[in-house]
Amino acid sequence: MTNVTRTSTSHYEVQKKRRAQFIEDWRDNHRTVIHLNDIEMHRTSRRLITGAYLGKDADSPVRTVDASAHEIEPGTFSTIHRHSWDAMMLCVGGYGWTDVDGTRVSWGPGDAVYLPAWSWHRQGNDGAVTARFMSFSSEPFIDILGFAVLEDGGDTPVAELEVPPISSDGRPGNDVYARRLRRLSQDQEERSHGRLHTSWDELQFLQTPRGTRTTFLLDKAVGYRTSGLTMAMFEIGLGRAQSMHRHSGEAWLYVVEGRGHSFIGPEPDRGTDYEWGKGDLIVVDHYSWHQHFNDDANKTAKVVRVHILDTLLNTMNALCYPLNLLEEPPDHIRSKQTGDLSTIVWPEVQRPSWP
Numbered sequence: 001m002t003n004v005t006r007t008s009t010s011h012y013e014v015q016k017k018r019r020a021q022f023i024e025d026w027r028d029n030h031r032t033v034i035h036l037n038d039i040e041m042h043r044t045s046r047r048l049i050t051g052a053y054l055g056k057d058a059d060s061p062v063r064t065v066d067a068s069a070h071e072i073e074p075g076t077f078s079t080i081h082r083h084s085w086d087a088m089m090l091c092v093g094g095y096g097w098t099d100v101d102g103t104r105v106s107w108g109p110g111d112a113v114y115l116p117a118w119s120w121h122r123q124g125n126d127g128a129v130t131a132r133f134m135s136f137s138s139e140p141f142i143d144i145l146g147f148a149v150l151e152d153g154g155d156t157p158v159a160e161l162e163v164p165p166i167s168s169d170g171r172p173g174n175d176v177y178a179r180r181l182r183r184l185s186q187d188q189e190e191r192s193h194g195r196l197h198t199s200w201d202e203l204q205f206l207q208t209p210r211g212t213r214t215t216f217l218l219d220k221a222v223g224y225r226t227s228g229l230t231m232a233m234f235e236i237g238l239g240r241a242q243s244m245h246r247h248s249g250e251a252w253l254y255v256v257e258g259r260g261h262s263f264i265g266p267e268p269d270r271g272t273d274y275e276w277g278k279g280d281l282i283v284v285d286h287y288s289w290h291q292h293f294n295d296d297a298n299k300t301a302k303v304v305r306v307h308i309l310d311t312l313l314n315t316m317n318a319l320c321y322p323l324n325l326l327e328e329p330p331d332h333i334r335s336k337q338t339g340d341l342s343t344i345v346w347p348e349v350q351r352p353s354w355p
């Protein structure tokens with residue numbers, strides 16, 4: 001007797017249908033601008049006030065990074081927790097602190113804080129004003145792989161909490177097992193010295209050929225060791241625009257200050273203008289041509305772009321080779337879009353504020 005299931009549908013049809021369905025569902029769920037006013041903030045059992053912009057808990061499935069806003073009321077602190085994914089905080093208003101495995105990081109508006117995977121962390125506010133921060137995590141990506149784990153430690157002191165699994169030391173020898181042990185323990189050792197905090201006061205903005213001035217907030221280039229999570233800020237001058245381009249993947253743009261609009265479309269001359277303002281999140285996706293404009297005559301626009309670059313996007317680039325997933329216009333068209341770069345007037349850099 002056999003237990004073989006017989007079906008008339010081949011692997012080919014099953015897979016073809018599944019792929020088509022996946023892309024159809026994905027497109028149905030696509031959103032372009034998530035407006036601040038549409039975010040519902042709720043008090044959580046963690047003692048934070050939290051609202052989701054993008055992610056399964058906002059009923060908007062994503063594949064790479066999620067986005068949420070959090071508030072901490074004066075005189076309060078959250079429970080301590082840890083998770084198998086890493087996350088970035090972008091502080092947007094007020095002053096507070098974050099304990100990462102017992103190390104306290106104090107932050108203010110415009111600061112970035114990194115929460116490594118499995119680190120025990122909690123947030124607090126000793127001031128008189130509610131503090132607000134955005135979080136962007138790699139949970140959707142880790143969840144796809146089936147390794148998403150979240151553990152809440154309540155108010156247990158960090159010294160009494162479980163430590164994460166420890167990578168065994170490397171062993172001498174050249175066999176594959178010795179090599180793997182050495183390689184992984186060395187990688188974990190390096191990660192344990194990664195950076196946790198960027199203060200707004202130390203940022204250095206530099207003008208780029210795209211017509212904006214930019215700075216890394218949290219990135220490999222400035223000493224962080226992440227899952228690939230990265231944040232950079234760009235600023236658009238008064239009445240100016242960033243030049244047009246297109247690329248693969250989900251990239252979030254969080255508007256820290258200012259107001260403007262983004263042209264997004266399938267062709268450089270065929271698309272839609274989407275308006276945005278402070279606290280909104282713009283989703284640039286679907287390999288669309290896009291260009292961002294500052295519509296405020298008196299204020300620059302400060303926008304933070306978030307994605308998983310060095311790992312996921314590079315993997316995608318490798319898997320799609322020889323397709324070119326980043327396209328920019330030729331220099332003569334780009335310079336028409338940015339205007340004369342030497343005429344852009346940049347104001348002195350000031351900390352963002354909320355609201």
Ligand SMILES: [Fe+2]
Binds near residue numbers: 087121
């Ligand atoms: Fe967390």
Ligand SMILES: [Fe+2]
Binds near residue numbers: 245
């Ligand atoms: Fe872009």
